[in-house]
Amino acid sequence: MNKISGIAASAGIAVARAFILEHPDYTITKTAVTDVDAELAKLNDALDKSRGELQTIKERTLAELGEKKAEIFESHLLILDDPELITPVMDKIREESVNADYALNEVANQFVEMFQNMKSAYLQERAADMRDVTKRVLNHLLGIHYVSPAEISEEVIVIALDLTPSDTAQLNRNFVKGFTTNIGGRTSHSAIMARSLEIPAVVGTKNVMSLVKAGDLVIVDGLSGDVLINPSEAEVAEYTAKQEAYNLQIAEWKKLRDEPTVSADGKHVELAANIGTPNDVTGVIENGGEGVGLYRTEFLYMGRDKLPSEEIQYNAYKTVLENMQGKPVVVRTLDIGGDKELPYLELPKEMNPFLGYRAIRLCLDRQDIFRTQLRALLRASAHGDLRIMFPMIATLGEFRAARDLLLEEKTKLREEGKEVSDSIQLGIMVEIPSTAVLADQFAKEVDFFSIGTNDLIQYTMAADRMNEQVAYLYQPYNPAILRLVKIVIDAAHAEGKWTGMCGEMAGDATAIPLLLGLGLDEFSMSATSILPARSQISKLSAADMKEMAAQALQLGTAEEVAALVQSRVN
């Protein structure tokens, strides 16, 4: 068998000869030393040289990959200077008159073991850092000349058991076309580094090292996680074509990163991202998001044993707003209940949770929870373009009640001398058919709509989206859904307001032409869908799509709509 699979850790395809990266043998023997001072001097010298190397790697990483990626080497430098490590090593040399490499290895192993036994997966992986630092010092103590990946000078695919952070940092992009390893996961350092270097990588293959010899031709498919060893000519041709297509696409997407989203005939729409935590903002920026169209605040409330304080929430909202640098951020207030539970609220079990006590219904009842969130949001509004939307609005009365609470808290905060923005847009999620149908009335009072398609579809079709037996009724292209979407968009436009969409449908390649045609203003999707969507829209004529959408509204089934789009687009 010449094809094995592992975990696709970094996208792209590479075809090149194998370079086997083997780590030296670190067998260490305990020897008695007579000159303890000389041994201590040897240790200090090895530490100094290691420090010098780490400084160089750190600076190089800083220059090539940025501050974040260089931080790991800052941690390594601290470990080299750590009294908890160095003092016991020196004591051991002195008290037991043993060789420095033995003393270091013994003490370091205790830390490696400690990390391996930790509960958190993250801390377990720090064992690799500890080993990495230790090996660096051991190279000098043992006089090992280790052929590092930095010395590679022809196009290769690096094959290794695992790559340490410093191995990965030394990979020269001009020569290392890809790599594949026996162990590791998507979140291991080597995988993260590979993604920032944009080198295709497949990790965790379990046995690539035993199957590949130096010089074998290897294909690494970082899209599928496949690794091909000594592929046939046909396979090479197939993957080379796949590689070219991928590279073309990436180049095109990249060009679009800092561009606005404009259709072929010049209509501008906004592509935003859905996020769950402040950490997601990096991905939004990297993928050229023009804003955050849905910030799900539930995650702030989950995984804890009590409600998050106003301060915790304020910090999270403020971080997102600041990092988005003035671009719009639509925050959805707490949408809990239904399939999203919070154990500490001790909500009673319901027969029909999706039709029950959830989202705004719960918030209007539990004003203590809601007011805390509104205060945190209002305070954060001073740091960017904040827009607030309420989920699961079914009646105008609910919207007014929620708005009034917001206005009350705004007045209170002002009286307390806190800064609150004057230009916060206030909108609602449209996910209940009653609201979609009555959108013209809502449009007079809200600043915007955001259509939540997952719920809108399940409520319109009366089909639980978690129930596989009725999954066929999840039909985004059903003309009934499209008509509701049109009602909402038209109602907003009639009042000079805008409509966004933050469900899965907004990033769907078949739905996008229809939504563009229906006049949707903002599409909010997962960050990685943004560039493909921008590329797709740039090739569509909004006028043609408008005419196509009008036809779609007159069809009878979802299948006919999908077929119409297929025939008109491509």
Add this chain to the structure above:
Amino acid sequence: MQTTFRIIDEDGIHARPATALVNTATKFKGTEAFAEAKGKKVTLKSILGVLSLGLEAGDTLTLITEGSEEAEALNALQEVMVKEGLGEVHE
């Protein structure tokens, strides 16, 4: 002097913020700084010590400073905790 924090970062205390804490503690030469959690007390001037506490979200952590600049040191450490989004002061 001491202050107790509740860890809020979902990753617990990981390498980058631990580095920032150690670098900050090390700046105050004449002042001892310790971290105490889960019945274990370690020096804050050691990254391995801090990581060895295995702190996760929801844990409480007490930072202790002793010496000539204890107030300044504790303030600076508290700033790191809050700025890095690591923890909130636990009353």
